[in-house]
Amino acid sequence: MAALSGLCSSSPSLKPKHDRVVIPLFRKYSLAFPTRSNSCSKLSVSGEVSADLSKTNSVGVLKKAKQGGLEKDPKALWRRYVDWLYQHKELGLYLDVSRIGFSDEFVAEMEPRFHAAFQAIEDLEKGAIANPDEGRMVGHYWLRNAKLAPKPFLQVQIEKTLDAICKFADDVISGKIKPPSSPEGRFTQILSVGIGGSALGPQFVAEALAPDNPPLKIRFIDNTDPGGIDHQIAQLGPELASTLVIVISKSGGTPETRNGLLEVQKAFREAGLDFSKQGVAITQENSLLDNTARIEGWVARFPMFDWVGGRTSEMSAVGLLPAALQGIDIREMLVGASMMDNATRSSVLKDNPAALLALCWYWACDGVGSKDMVILPYKDSLLLFSRYLQQLVMESLGKEFDLDGNRVNQGISVYGNKGSTDQHAYIQQLREGVHNFFVTFIEVLRDRPPGHDWELEPGVTCGDYLFGMLQGTRSALYANDRESVTVTVQEVTPRSVGALVALYERAVGLYASLVNINAYHQPGVEAGKKAAGEVLALQKRVLAVLNEASCKDPVEPLTLEEVAERCHAPEDIEMIYKIIEHMAANDRALIAEGDCGSPNSLKVFLGECNLDELYA
Numbered sequence: 001m002a003a004l005s006g007l008c009s010s011s012p013s014l015k016p017k018h019d020r021v022v023i024p025l026f027r028k029y030s031l032a033f034p035t036r037s038n039s040c041s042k043l044s045v046s047g048e049v050s051a052d053l054s055k056t057n058s059v060g061v062l063k064k065a066k067q068g069g070l071e072k073d074p075k076a077l078w079r080r081y082v083d084w085l086y087q088h089k090e091l092g093l094y095l096d097v098s099r100i101g102f103s104d105e106f107v108a109e110m111e112p113r114f115h116a117a118f119q120a121i122e123d124l125e126k127g128a129i130a131n132p133d134e135g136r137m138v139g140h141y142w143l144r145n146a147k148l149a150p151k152p153f154l155q156v157q158i159e160k161t162l163d164a165i166c167k168f169a170d171d172v173i174s175g176k177i178k179p180p181s182s183p184e185g186r187f188t189q190i191l192s193v194g195i196g197g198s199a200l201g202p203q204f205v206a207e208a209l210a211p212d213n214p215p216l217k218i219r220f221i222d223n224t225d226p227g228g229i230d231h232q233i234a235q236l237g238p239e240l241a242s243t244l245v246i247v248i249s250k251s252g253g254t255p256e257t258r259n260g261l262l263e264v265q266k267a268f269r270e271a272g273l274d275f276s277k278q279g280v281a282i283t284q285e286n287s288l289l290d291n292t293a294r295i296e297g298w299v300a301r302f303p304m305f306d307w308v309g310g311r312t313s314e315m316s317a318v319g320l321l322p323a324a325l326q327g328i329d330i331r332e333m334l335v336g337a338s339m340m341d342n343a344t345r346s347s348v349l350k351d352n353p354a355a356l357l358a359l360c361w362y363w364a365c366d367g368v369g370s371k372d373m374v375i376l377p378y379k380d381s382l383l384l385f386s387r388y389l390q391q392l393v394m395e396s397l398g399k400e401f402d403l404d405g406n407r408v409n410q411g412i413s414v415y416g417n418k419g420s421t422d423q424h425a426y427i428q429q430l431r432e433g434v435h436n437f438f439v440t441f442i443e444v445l446r447d448r449p450p451g452h453d454w455e456l457e458p459g460v461t462c463g464d465y466l467f468g469m470l471q472g473t474r475s476a477l478y479a480n481d482r483e484s485v486t487v488t489v490q491e492v493t494p495r496s497v498g499a500l501v502a503l504y505e506r507a508v509g510l511y512a513s514l515v516n517i518n519a520y521h522q523p524g525v526e527a528g529k530k531a532a533g534e535v536l537a538l539q540k541r542v543l544a545v546l547n548e549a550s551c552k553d554p555v556e557p558l559t560l561e562e563v564a565e566r567c568h569a570p571e572d573i574e575m576i577y578k579i580i581e582h583m584a585a586n587d588r589a590l591i592a593e594g595d596c597g598s599p600n601s602l603k604v605f606l607g608e609c610n611l612d613e614l615y616a
């Protein structure tokens with residue numbers, strides 16, 4: 001395509017170049033772990049390590065290795081910094097892992113696990129069923145280099161979709177595709193309706209990269225909160241007529257997204273607008289959403305692929321279409337991701353920033369998620385990176401069982417906002433309080449575009465303060481034995497953002513292998529969805545019972561116990577109380593006696609009798 005492959009081949013070289021000689025810490029991997037003596041390692045390890053090591057979390061080894069404490073001697077620390085500094089020259093990206101205290105002994109112990117992890121991710125990229133529970137391939141790496149897709153038809157699908165996205169975005173921005181009844185004569189706003197992986201990437205990228213005056217501004221409905229939905233629609237005001245509504249859902253059946261769509265369609269009807277002329281769907285072929293969009297003749301439909309998970313979908317239509325419509329260079333995002341993919345395929349630990357990150361996570365969290373990952377970008381535009389990573393890391397790694405069916409309750413908690421702002425919120429606790437975290441600093445070297453900086457005091461710019469705050473916090477935390485990683489980029493650009501996304505996608509994949517879990521399913525989410533469905537089903541029964549009592553003459557207010565009994569659900573009395581409390585707060589149930597603060601005093605009825613429902 002003129003699109004992805006052309007783009008990739010036109011870039012100077014996608015192979016990482018390094019300005020230092022790297023002494024391999026890991027050799028070309030194989031599952032057998034040979035006797036070795038590593039010149040980079042202070043400790044030389046010899047002897048066979050049981051293959052089973054890659055399936056267990058040898059925390060005992062970690063604890064032993066950790067006994068030494070963190071290096072504090074400035075000269076030794078500087079040597080460690082230089083020795084372990086990773087640089088991706090073309091991307092201008094650095095990774096400093098020197099403030100994580102892993103020992104050479106630990107690195108050696110981890111080698112067989114990494115061999116297995118590199119092999120697993122290589123197999124994944126070649127099209128293995130890397131998500132065994134769902135029987136799916138995992139192909140988000142192919143999105144930025146379609147030639148890697150294991151089947152020619154997948155390559156065609158990826159390339160065609162990217163071309164279609166670019167063309168559609170151009171046509172919308174130029175006004176060739178326009179809303180039927182807008183005075184501006186072109187689309188000015190995007191309303192993106194989606195949740196989880198169908199929102200977090202687009203939100204992060206919009207915040208990071210949208211220009212100050214984008215061709216289309218974007219807002220999001222990412223919940224089933226009526227207040228939040230009303231707010232977004234009210235903010236659009238008359239511009240609803242020039243709003244392109246992008247409904248994003250891989251499954252096409254997520255309730256929050258469906259509700260958002262129904263609410264927006266109602267707003268369109270009330271404004272006398274034809275939704276189908278302004279609606280776009282991004283979803284799997286033949287999903288409920290896809291069929292709705294096709295039957296109703298929406299403006300456009302773009303595919304989500306079965307082999308791309310929601311949380312790794314930023315480089316699919318999910319992330320690329322909204323970005324392109326905001327004037328963001330999506331081809332550059334793909335190049336950045338592709339360059340990072342190339343770098344993170346290396347089986348040499350020091351050459352592979354994703355493997356280095358996974359190593360640090362394992363060390364810091366004892367391989368069992370014992371510490372939280374605090375993400376601190378010192379750049380306002382990267383504010384949403386931690387939220388984006390929260391889903392990527394926690395939905396991928398937070399698993400009850402490992403691949404062999406052992407209960408492991410894995411995961412790493414992720415939180416954070418931005419520095420230096422968070423220094424005035426919770427960094428007090430990080431420095432001095434409970435020691436249950438490690439920090440990832442994200443440093444952006446360029447403060448402002450060239451020629452725009454000024455000194456607010458002699459020799460000091462505003463950005464120098466930000467820099468000082470980052471360095472000061474990093475040092476202060478380390479002095480108190482709080483570990484940190486620092487990722488440095490030159491600027492926040494489509495290329496560097498693409499690279500950051502790819503870096504963390506690969507780190508999560510590798511880490512999942514290190515702890516032997518499936519990173520690509522989310523069985524836990526289903527339990528909450530199922531329970532929510534049961535609550536709504538119970539609410540229907542409560543309504544029917546109250547309706548019947550409210551249709552009597554005179555009306556028969558009921559106690560909670562009576563409602564529960566008539567619903568044949570005495571064991572659900574607490575949930576019935578919560579349902580009635582919620583309905584009462586929204587004027588859908590009326591309180592005849594008592595109040596919600598004393599549940600046993602309550603008697604309730606409905607303001608209106610619904611005869612149709614009574615005789616249904």
Ligand SMILES: O=P(O)(O)OC[C@H]1O[C@](O)(CO)[C@@H](O)[C@@H]1O
Nearest residue numbers: 196197198249250251254310525
């Ligand atoms: O894109 P969909 O199918 O609407 O799903 C939204 C989100 O819901 C989940 O399936 C579960 O939370 C996420 O993995 C996903 O990103």
